[in-house]
Amino acid sequence: MKxxxxxxxxxxxxxxxAVFSVSMFTQSPVYLLISMTGSFLFLCVLNTVKISIISFLKYIPFSILIMILNPLFSHNGATPLFFINNNAFTFETLIYGAILGLMILCVIFWFKSFNIIFNSEKILFLFGKISPKISLIFSMALHFIPNFSRYFNEVLAIQKKLYKKSKFKMYISCFSAVVTHSLETSVDTADSMSARGHSTGKVTNYGRFRFKTDDFILLVSILILIILTYIAIVTGASKVSYYPVIIFSNLDLITFISYLAFAALCFLPGMYEIKEDLKWKYSISKI
Amino acid sequence: MLKRTFRYILILGAVPALILLGSFLFPEKSYAVISILLVIFACIPFFISFENRKTSVRTLVIIAIMTALSVAGRFIFSPIPFFKPVTAIVIITAVYFGGEAGFLTGSLSAVISNFYFGQGPWTPFQMFAWGIVGFIAGLLSNQILRRKVIMIIYSLASGVIYSFIMDLWTTLWSDGYFNLTRFLASCATSAPITIIYSVSNLIFLLILLKPIGKKLDRVKIKYGL
Structure with missing residues (x-):
């Protein structure tokens, strides 16, 4: 269900x-934790819970590595834990490293759901009108790739039976065969395109997306939530500074609203999927 | 004319506007925001000039084929880590079809292959890095074709350019400012990968430039591109 x-x-x-901009460019752990849980929930709904947990665990060592490496590169901070070659390994840089690790985890997780939701069809729809030529190349390339892989595997299977070459040499000669074949057929494609009247008029795109009332409601709520989130970031109310010592700014009303708004923004798609899922199940049970 | 003036104003005005916006919205990480916005914006002039230029349908299809080949090459050689023909194919396209075609092949290869390998904040940087490698190759096309030394030097340099741009992004994103020690450290840790990139570019160019070039020349002559 998507x-x-x-x-x-x-x-x-x-x-x-909206979500990426906040998750990538703030340094406040609160936003990052909210973003992390939101992206995790969304991914759990898109995939299964088990797959999401496994991929989460896979990235944990990576984040820990980033956390440990950070103090080696920067020596800011007021509380040294120990010294390596006269360079301080400070507490603040360690914490900042942890924040970095969390941030990278967040971005990777959001991009995982982005990859599932935002396929090439949507990209083409977005940019087709702005730049018709490049979108055309984009969609043709998308069409050629599976053809190549298939043709490459066919040639490779035959070559393996016929010749005893080294693996690398065989790959190269198969690749070359694929290139020849595709360049020759490309002219056919181009000619049939011209025969059907390409470049005689404007290129139009078929898009199956219509802007509905639901889209409008979602758009407005996204904009309201992101503006509420940004108010605290821009005014510096939710600022956390790490150097020389870690200072959290006080939790005032603006910051609190900003956190709430960002939480609503991050949990929105996950909750929406769950709601639609329940609706579906409920309607099945009624039948 | 009016449209063109408007476009120039847009391009000239956008850079300072982006810098202001980035530093206003995210004071803590302004460099990372600005760099990602700038790198996206830097790709636009190349796209616009390609879009406005008259190109035959056959050229369009061949560029699509070359893009698909470089993406497929990234798949086919995925058993060997970091050893990819993408840059070599981008350079070949640029040499035979000009810098803009090279830029387009490079940047589209980055976007499309990342549909399979995973999109991320690095996508715009990859787009720009591969694109600019292609564009420079287009400018040097005569030298690359005629003199083998230049070809070897450029194919080694292209790996370094690519790594350099990616390391720059890593540094800016993680520290929020240009931390020289981290930049040097990330260059040092990525040095073996950079060497593999450069060597693989060289090997693939040495192997592919002549045969693919011959095929492209043949298609060019046979079908009059």
Whole structure:
């Protein structure tokens, strides 16, 4: 079930930009934790819970590595834990490293769901009108890739039976065969395109997406939530500084609202999927 | 004319505007925001000039084929880590079809292959890195074709350019400013990978430039591109 991907591509794109911008560029652990749980929930709904947990555990050592490496590169901070070659290994850089690790984890997780939701069809829809030529190349390339892989494997299977070459040499000669074949057929493709009147008029795209009332509601709520989130970031109310000592700014009303708004933003797609899922199950049980 | 002036104003005005926006929205990480916005913006002029230029349908299809080949090459050689023909194919395309075609092949290969290998904040940087490697190859096309030394030097350099741009991004993103020690450290840790990139570019170019070039020349002459 991917109910969220049924929204209009523009709205989905804006949603992801909003979430990415906050998760990639803030240093406050609160935002990052909210973003992390939100992305995890969304991924759990898109995949299964088990797969999500496994991929989460896979990235944990990576984040820990980033956390440990950070103090080696920067020596800011006021509380040294120990010294390596007269360079301080400070507590603050360690914490900042942990934040970095969390941030990278967040971004990787959001991109995992982005990859599932935002397929090439949506990209083409978004950019088809702005730049028709490049979108055409993009969609043709997408079409050629599986053809190549298939043709390459066919040639490789035959070559393996016929010749005893080293693996690398065989790959290269198969690759070369694929190139020849595809360049020759490309002219056929181009000629049949011209025969059907390409470059005589404007290129149009078929898009199955219509901007509906639901899209409008979602768009407006995304904009409201992201503006509420940004108010605290821009004014510096939610700022956390790490050097020379870690200082959390006080939790005032603006910051609190900002956290709530960002939490709503991050949990929105996951909750929406769950809601649609329940609706589906309920309607089945009624039948 | 008016449209063109408007476009120039847009391009000239956008850079300072982006810098202001980045530093206003995210004071803590302004360099990372600005760099990602700038790198996206840097790709646009190349795309616009390709979009405005008259190109035959056959050229379009061949560029699509070359893009698909470089992406497929990234798959086919996925058993050997970091040893990829992408840059070599981008350079070949640029040499035979000009810098803009090279830029397009490089940047589209980055986007499309990342649909399979995973999109991330690094995608715009990869787009720009592969694109600019292609664009420079287009400028040097005569020298690369005629003089083998230049070809060897450029194929080694292209691996370094690519790594350099990616390391720059790593540094800016993780520290929020240009931390020289981290930049040097990330260059040092990625040095073996950079060497593999450069060597693989060289090997693939040495192997592929002549045969693919011959095929492209043949298609060019036979079908009059």
């Amino acid at each position: 109910a969220f991907s049924n929204f209009h591509p523009v709205v989905i794109f804006i949603y992801f930009i």
